[in-house]
Amino acid sequence: METFKGSVTSAKGFYAASTAAGIKYKDRSDMAMIYSKEPCVCAGTFTTNIVKAAPVKWDMRIVEESPFVQAVVVNAGIANACTGEEGLAHCWETAQTVSKIMGIPEEAVLVASTGVIGMQVPIDKICAGVGQMVPKLSDGKEAGTKAARAIMTTDTVPKHIAVSFKIDGRTVTIGGMCKGSGMIHPNMCTMLSFLTTDAAISKELLTEALKESVQETYNMVSVDGDTSTNDTVLLMANGMAGNPVIDKKDESYEKFIQALDTVNTYLCKRIAGDGEGATALLEVKIIGAATKSDAVKLAKSVVTSNLVKTAIYGHDANWGRILCAMGYAGVDFDPEQVDLYFESANGKIKIIEDGVSTGYSEEEATQILTSDAVTAIADVKMGKASATAWGCDLTHDYVKINADYRS
């Protein structure tokens, strides 16, 4: 398996384009489009928030009812959430516009939006944006990279990756791009992520693979504990790699899901590390839990704690806050058995053993915590289950960004 700095255009037959449609931002691209030469089977996971944005409602129907899809249109700046019937009509109009220009059914067009809640999108600008993008569609690397940049809101870096692997001698590629970086919290798919693959795979197994991968990746990311109204992960497969169709859980499926996990894990770590205002990626590993569910709850509780997050920002080995956050996770364990370690590129240190301080060097701990990626590992010694969650520190800039996001 080879990982490289690709994107949604890395898999065969996928095209992308972007444009500055002037929806909210000035002097930057704010719309992107993905198009597949061949029809794709498609899987999607969506926010569990009962307040669902119009594009989420649109896509849920398309993913469930359409036999195939062929295009996605994304805009940044306005979320098209809490916009009633008019918001849904705007999704339809966007799909109709693509349908007319590209000659594909409107039921083959997915839409996604991110940005401010409660405003209507300027539909004329969206439709004009589609018109600008179609002639620019390209399967080149640059088109994919630019698309990743166009969907950003408060993200500071574009997030994209690709992985290639072999099935029966044929090269199969999975590429993806996503955007964070606020209103991000476990318990749903999370934020916007677009994945393309040239694998030949049945819709049933594609759906299962995505569901399986999302549990261990997107659902383990938290920036601020807020589950967005717009979270969407879409995975499209056009079969152009020419591999024998994956339609059962055989070795080829295992290879596919391994590659998919690699792409999603990379994108999740990028989302967490680029959380609003973040200076560091915080990885929390729980080992020795009694059950997987316990491990997940403990990891999420720690990664979501504002007090843990501010301590990481301060490079402060305030382990009491970690144990405290584990304590209110709703999981049964013995605090007086817990071992805790901090690890980064600067080293690894054991902080507590059996629930009390090891008498570690604060200086050494601070040095380990002074890194842009920090891991906390807690062994609860109750069993063999483990889980990893990703988040980030809570900083002055998070407050700055969110205290006046709309102006």
Next chain:
Amino acid sequence: METFKGSVTSAKGFYAASTAAGIKYKDRSDMAMIYSKEPCVCAGTFTTNIVKAAPVKWDMRIVEESPFVQAVVVNAGIANACTGEEGLAHCWETAQTVSKIMGIPEEAVLVASTGVIGMQVPIDKICAGVGQMVPKLSDGKEAGTKAARAIMTTDTVPKHIAVSFKIDGRTVTIGGMCKGSGMIHPNMCTMLSFLTTDAAISKELLTEALKESVQETYNMVSVDGDTSTNDTVLLMANGMAGNPVIDKKDESYEKFIQALDTVNTYLCKRIAGDGEGATALLEVKIIGAATKSDAVKLAKSVVTSNLVKTAIYGHDANWGRILCAMGYAGVDFDPEQVDLYFESANGKIKIIEDGVSTGYSEEEATQILTSDAVTAIADVKMGKASATAWGCDLTHDYVKINADYRS
């Protein structure tokens, strides 16, 4: 019922003292003591965190097993949490010291600590502090006010209140003091709060009254979503008002619980408004919910959202974040039926009606949100249940305080 700026010494027969024991802070008092001339029945509620500080373990046993109590010793600076057997021995030693000096059983002495997790308390200083406080015990107003100041950590103001009312012609008083102001979140009793009353009341009804009141008050406060290891509410009643003993749920009990609610509501609003770094008290009222439990979940979800809290800091009527936080509360409601209002001393404004914007004036909304106490009222139109939760805005100073709390 009369409310006045009293404290733990307002009820008959209660004494308080404080001292600078030099536990962690310099040049300020950091220990307080409450003493009752007569033995008291006592009720307590404690953190639900499974990581419980040593004083919590000590008090839980005393409240359950001792027929009466007579003193409480509190220290600020070190929490005595995650301190193993040694931490528990320190509680015992503190109680023994009080017992010897005052001639009361050690099982009549409660202890409470707040501050950094994971360090042992300097037990010699604690015991010396007790020795300094005993000769200073006073039932005067100033002693109560000073005690409220001595238990502060990152609190910026002392928090205390008293209420008097009549039962069968006898004046009954309930006084209280508490401290916040970080690691505060619903789902437990919360932080340290000490309540004293001269009411004559059975232990059974005192316990029930406290439990009932805590549900609507301390359990509805959130500063940062972190449930502390030390949260404690203690309520002591010495019977010195001379009223007929309250031992059934009659009119006297109703009067008592009404007064208790008044004290606790006041203290909770003070805790929320003085949350770490806060510039404003955020009150969230949910009305029209199908059940009480739904109303509580919705109110807590909104008051806990970092995105709502930063918007309040920015005086930004970003109502989408409120609807979003309601949407992930795990409660069934129709977002397209919700009405939302903002209210403060500066006025009241309807922001959304049936889930969409009313086209309100942003300028007017900002003016209403520019206040040190802001209320958001959401009507979900599903039934008749309601709930109120209290929190605060999330500010630069919260991050500053918590990024380097230990140094």
